[in-house]
Amino acid sequence: QVQLAESGGELVQAGGSLRLSCTASGLTISPYLIGWFRQPPGKEREFVSAISSQSSSSYSAPEIKGRFIISRDDSKNTVYLQMNSLKPEDTGLYFCGVQKDEARNPLLLGTYDYWGQGTQVTVSS
Secondary structure, three states: OOEEEEEOOOEEEOOOOEEEEEEEEOOOOOOOEEEEEEEOOOOOOEEEEEEOHHHOOEEEOHHHOOOEEEEEEHHHOEEEEEEOOOOHHHOEEEEEEEEOOOOOOOOOHHHOOEEOOOEEEEEEO
């Protein structure tokens, strides 16, 4: 059974930093693209960032470019999202997902095969 476990979310002040982790079990992530999405309060889930297998490519939403960095450690079966200069609008439930077919568009929610339960990030002003 494939499981994804997100962690690292918490309450932080604006301007602060957090590092989120996404660790997989029941699946070796090395051949797959991993993405991060978030769901702000009262809104739909939106794309944040993604990293392809072997870290050959990465993708980021315009609003997080220059602030968030995605990376992966396949030896730990884990993907990270380093979030810097956090803003109140970054508040939301952050999810990671596995996309098994990298020919699909990594920005689209429906192209992912597995999801975690999410970790809450709250940024206070």
